[in-house]
Amino acid sequence: MTAPVAGCADLEIATLHVQPRHHGKGIGKTLLQAAVDHARASGTPSLWLTTNAENLPAIAFYRAQGFSPVGDTHFSNGTQAYLNHVLIRHLGQRPAAQ
């Protein structure tokens, strides 16, 4: 999909979902790292994604993994529009050690 905010590269993470009973075990981080490795290998300078503005756990997760908010967009299901944040990770940088 074309990024809704200027300055994003072509590569989007469209879906990342870990079953609730497996949250907090490092699975999301491992999957995200695999996507980052794939993106780096493809030569793209950055990765972007959107997440619902009310999904605070996901926003905290992405920020911990080096993503930063760069703008907002809306996800529409036809009758309602939901505020989404657009986050980007530049692939020249790694998240701070935790």
Ligand SMILES: CC(C)(COP(=O)(O)OP(=O)(O)OC[C@H]1O[C@@H](n2cnc3c(N)ncnc32)[C@H](O)[C@@H]1OP(=O)(O)O)[C@@H](O)C(=O)NCCC(=O)NCCS
């Ligand atoms: C967001 C999601 C993918 C995270 O996956 P996860 O497997 O639970 O996360 P991990 O165990 O790999 O956590 C990795 C790091 O993220 C951070 N993190 C994860 N959940 C967090 C939370 N709720 N609050 C703050 N930080 C969090 C932690 O700092 C953790 O770092 P650590 O290495 O110091 O432990 C998962 O919770 C999920 O599928 N949620 C529902 C679907 C969803 O919201 N997807 C994203 C929408 S776009």
